[in-house]
Amino acid sequence: MQKILLMLFVAAMMTGMFSTSCTQKRNEFRIADGHFLLNGEPVQFFSGEVHPSRIPREYWRQRLQMVRAMGMNAISIYMFWNVHEPYPGEYNFEGNADIAEFIRIAQEEDLWVMLRPSPYVCAEWEFGGYPWWLLKESDLKVRSKDPRFINAYRDYVMEVGKQLTPLLIENGGPIIMVQIENEYGFYGSDKEYLAMNRDIFIEAGFTCDLFTCDPPYTIDAGHLPGIYAAVNGGAKPAEVIATQDRINGGGPYFVSEWYPAWFDVWGKRHHTSPVENFTAHLDSIFHYGISLNMYMAHGGSNFGFMNGANYDTYMPYQSQTQSYDYDAPINEAGNPTAKFFAYRELVKKYAPEGYHIPEVPQPLKSISVKSFQLDEIALIEQQRPAVIKSERPLSFEDINQGYGYVLYETELPKGEGWLKVRELRDYGIVLLDGKRIGVLDRRTELDSIYLKVPNNGTRLSLFIENLGRINFGSFLTDNRKGITETVFFAGREVTGWDIFGYPFKSIDGYTFSESAKAHSDWPVLRRGTFHLDKVEDTYFDMRDFGKGSLWVNGHHVGRYWQVGPQQTLYIPAPWLREGENEVVVFEMLKMWQSEISGLDHPILDELNEELFTGPTAVQQIEY
Incomplete structure (x- = not known):
């Protein structure tokens, strides 16, 4: 050998x-x-x-x-x-x-x-x-x-x-x-x-x-x-x-x-x-x-x-x-x-003799951005797309949507029991008459909330996010998003859904106002501007936010999430400009957060384990 x-x-x-x-x-x-x-x-x-x-x-x-x-x-x-x-x-x-x-x-x-x-x-x-x-x-x-x-x-x-x-x-x-x-x-x-x-x-x-x-x-x-x-x-x-x-x-x-x-x-x-x-x-x-x-x-x-x-x-x-x-x-x-x-x-x-290795280019510089306010608000619950009506929930693919979010709404009758979303794909917030009562999270197999609904019933809203389709293994063939099966309340199937798609291909179609007041429980779009005298890379610090997405000058940078480990978003200099720059944040959990800043370095290793809800967690709500 x-x-x-x-x-x-x-x-x-x-x-x-x-x-x-x-x-x-x-x-x-x-x-x-x-x-x-x-x-x-x-x-x-x-x-x-x-x-x-x-x-x-x-x-x-x-x-x-x-x-x-x-x-x-x-x-x-x-x-x-x-x-x-x-x-x-x-x-x-x-x-x-x-x-x-x-x-x-x-x-x-x-x-x-x-x-x-x-x-x-x-x-x-x-x-x-x-x-x-x-x-x-x-x-x-x-x-x-x-x-x-x-x-x-x-x-x-x-x-x-x-x-x-x-x-x-x-x-x-x-x-x-x-x-x-x-x-x-x-x-x-x-x-x-x-x-x-x-x-x-x-x-x-x-x-x-x-x-x-x-x-x-x-x-x-x-x-x-x-x-x-x-x-x-x-x-x-x-x-x-x-x-x-x-x-x-x-x-x-x-x-x-x-x-x-x-x-x-x-x-x-x-x-x-x-x-x-x-x-x-x-x-x-x-x-x-x-x-x-x-x-x-x-x-x-x-x-x-x-x-x-x-x-x-x-x-x-x-x-x-x-x-x-x-x-x-x-x-x-x-x-x-x-x-x-x-x-x-x-x-x-x-390498062989004569193999050429060029000199190392000078590193790209990065800058901090001072704190500024996201003081303009777009209320997405008041700026809804056309409704799609269906007896049973439809997946993202069923409504011809690839990415982003879908809102599912229906009326719940009087009753007491578990609200269960079968095959949730992938994360969502649960609202009753506009009041947030909990979250659903496929990562932790958290797909149920215990409810007590009063005599006059209530409006159920499930705002669901596609967190990315599986890219490896046998589950490639089982990759549809949204509510892909059925919803049950107190053991009975919930029907009669109004469905609204939010693909967020861009945020150009939303109306922002400084006078608008963010509902404390509905996801919200916030917009603000900051000034640059020179343009270099930066990293927006998202540690005070909850969960959502960020756009800079119309470029969709990507997702952030308080659970970590990533706590900053890299903003490449070519997406910035001298003078005024626009930032839009879509926030799902901390709608009151209105201040943001940029750092000159990334934070990729800060895990908030106390925010990690495990599969044994129970959400029990009396409404």
Whole structure:
């Protein structure tokens, strides 16, 4: 075994003996003879994952320059189907969705591109990248041979091909490899389905090398014979080599996802990992000449409503935070951390002679913003959209809404007993005649309140939030939002619903007034302005607020929640301007809070455990 590993080490070290400049005239990439070959020469990839949808377009070049200065010669990119086809047949490849421009900038910054447009990405992103409208047909199965899914999938990939096949390496671009499925072994083992994926990408014009990726323990289920299979996770070098020898018949050896830390979820502690662990494992990988893609090199942010969620037995539903900092080498604001410099030194140690690593760009500065008032109010209970009437509750998808909030209202008769919402998705406040009496929370399996309703009955209002669709595992097919089954009171089904959708695609349609008085219990929109003499990044401090969303100059920054661990929201400088800036806050729990300020640093590790309501909590209300 030692002799085999020594031989592999010598062969793999040869892969790093050649310059890999993306801006040189290169026109061929192949996986052959146990190597990644650029114009016939072996190369070792020092790659990092970055997602353009998690970075403001104005910062794309700066982030890619940071990746290159870290010592990397390649990037890996997920594409999110729900970004590029928000509605059936309506394709978006403009602005922050201009993926082709991001790839062109990567080439200008001397980076090769491993493209991962597989419609399923996981990535802690809403529905794993799938568009919500697939769920309008409740029996449609994603990641399957269901013709309805395959047809929608094919149409999307054909559009991706139109955008990106001109940027394949053979056409003068930087794209060297394309992934056809993502960790499929966690989900299934249908080789016919995988072959359909392969054929769709070939039909779309992706004539480059194709690949899949899985950790060693699911790779047998997830790989397609004849397609290169990369390895995910923190496996030791010997396991990486043995796995790819068995599956691929030899090298090249490639860890396509290696994690410098982990993502965060609401209500659980912030994830970090010591730089010593980081360097020790990478050193062992690079020592054997194994190529590696770091997930994430720079995480960025889950702007808007695009965070995903996980599901496990310890916390059945886990909504991910707005920040996707990931304790990565390049932090959420695009600045270097200790891991950045540790990685840079490792590349210097293992890269071939003459390998160029640019100087590190100057860090981006951040500023504090003085406290200011959100003194204009929009009362959403008085500015309702058109009502939808239904005997039984309808899901978000049933009313053609993907994200945001839905208000359900009905009349409750006299009685006493439990109000139970079956299959609540995901969080809500409960009001009786406009008075808030409690909350519902899928994370903690809190779906019931005990009520005593008087003789004349009462108006029940359930204001429900989609906290992000599950992005991983078998629950991908069970991802509808809102009240997805039935509501019971005192053992009887509640019917006769008025339903109002609040997708909050923007907040332009709401009327604000300084004279309006916020009802103490209804969610409210608050608006205010602040002045800047100079524009730099900042972080709005949300610790005095309860739960909701924030917009700055019309940009939907994302969610905040007092439970933590994230307590600030990153505001990139390109979204700000000299002079007056507008902030709008949608608040669900602390409607009286009217003062806000900005810090020059993030708070990502402050968990308010006393606010965490566990699954055994009881809400009993006499009304």
